Amino acid sequence: xxxxxxxxxxxxxxxxxxxxxxxxxxxxxxxxxxxxxxxxxxxxxxxxxxxxxxxxxxxxxxxxxxxxxxxxxxxxxxxxxxxxxxxxxxxxxxxxxxx
Amino acid sequence: xxxxxxxxxxxxxxxxxxxxxxxxxxxxxxxxxxxxxxxxxxxxxxxxxxxxxxxxxxxxxxxxxxxxxxxxxxxxxxxxxxxxxxxxxxxxxxxxxxxxxxxxxxxxxxxxxxxxxxxxxxxxxxxxxxxxxxxxxxxxxxxxxxxxxxxxxxxxxxxxxxxxxxxxxxxxxxxxxxxxxxxxxxxxxxxxxxxxxxxxxxxxxxxxxxxxxxxxxxxxxxxxxxxxxxxxxxxxxxxxxxxxxxxxxxxxxxxxxxxxxxxxxxxxxxxxxxxxxxxxxxxxxxxxxxxxxxxxxxxxxxxxxxxxxxxxxxxxxx
Numbered sequence: 001x002x003x004x005x006x007x008x009x010x011x012x013x014x015x016x017x018x019x020x021x022x023x024x025x026x027x028x029x030x031x032x033x034x035x036x037x038x039x040x041x042x043x044x045x046x047x048x049x050x051x052x053x054x055x056x057x058x059x060x061x062x063x064x065x066x067x068x069x070x071x072x073x074x075x076x077x078x079x080x081x082x083x084x085x086x087x088x089x090x091x092x093x094x095x096x097x098x099x
Numbered sequence: 100x101x102x103x104x105x106x107x108x109x110x111x112x113x114x115x116x117x118x119x120x121x122x123x124x125x126x127x128x129x130x131x132x133x134x135x136x137x138x139x140x141x142x143x144x145x146x147x148x149x150x151x152x153x154x155x156x157x158x159x160x161x162x163x164x165x166x167x168x169x170x171x172x173x174x175x176x177x178x179x180x181x182x183x184x185x186x187x188x189x190x191x192x193x194x195x196x197x198x199x200x201x202x203x204x205x206x207x208x209x210x211x212x213x214x215x216x217x218x219x220x221x222x223x224x225x226x227x228x229x230x231x232x233x234x235x236x237x238x239x240x241x242x243x244x245x246x247x248x249x250x251x252x253x254x255x256x257x258x259x260x261x262x263x264x265x266x267x268x269x270x271x272x273x274x275x276x277x278x279x280x281x282x283x284x285x286x287x288x289x290x291x292x293x294x295x296x297x298x299x300x301x302x303x304x305x306x307x308x309x310x311x312x313x314x315x316x317x318x319x320x321x322x323x324x325x326x327x328x329x330x331x332x333x334x335x336x337x338x339x340x341x342x343x344x345x346x347x348x349x350x351x352x353x354x355x356x357x358x359x360x361x362x363x364x365x366x367x368x369x370x371x372x373x374x375x376x377x378x379x380x381x382x383x384x385x386x387x388x389x390x391x392x393x394x395x396x397x398x399x400x401x402x403x404x405x406x407x408x409x410x411x412x413x414x415x416x417x
Contacts, residue, residue, distance in 0.1 A: 016264075016378045020379070081382035081383070082378075082382060
């Protein structure tokens, strides 16, 4: 099967910012995403704010330039305010027009 | 007499469930309920409280309502100011942290409110049923006033999403639709839903308080970092605000139960709507401080000592 290289961007953040984060990645050009609730531990300690549910893990497959735009947006608006980490991983996908 | 009233208040299933879960967690037993249960039960409780308030609202007239409404708006403005002043000047916290705490102490703990209602019912003390509507109003005003206090100290805060988080957020939205459904349907036609929303209520509240006991115990471990002044103010602020609430309720001629409800509305601290709104609007404020104070100190205090005290205040004032 023919596949095309794209980027999988994964973001772990606080569940309170879910709606804000979704709006922000869309404005960077992401066309779709998946969100799951996760729990864990990081350098800032155990994920806080238990009452609002656990942390979120948001994944989106995007082009290289959109992936860069998302990471830049996170540096400007999230990393210094909310317990957030993010990374990108090369992905091989079929049907590239969907991303 | 007051000691007997404390015992009376303590020996209810929700309060004992909270204390047992708290102690067991401190002793490192794993009592945590399945994570998916928490949103289900909180949804149920908020809807049930709303329905109960709406049902009473259907029977109340405008002339019953306007005075308590004005008092709760005034309390909504005063209680965060009292909390801000004490945390800022007596507690020597930064403007941002004092505002974050003011948002919590200015808004309302729906669970403390609910435990008070079951205590009043168990002790056969009458109260005005429509007061769940006032809870929604106080919650919103308290948070808005507190965020306004932080306005000068923050740049580029996300006011719009914080306000929409409070107003459209789950707790106010569920309470609100419960009130509307209850008010439109009315007491008679609501009767078929009573086995679920009335019959299961005390049991659901008990489950919820087990979960809160676990979370409060986890917060108590952070108490050292919050400092002794914050712990002390976590008891003093609700007492002052509760007293102001009782005075306000008595001034507009509420019943004994109604005055106690007003005291709890003013004296309790939110830990569901307020933390989410504060996290979005004031990300620089320390959650270790505000969640520990409202959930680790004020909530257990109100549940055990506060509620009987507010009832005693109400009895003395009416």
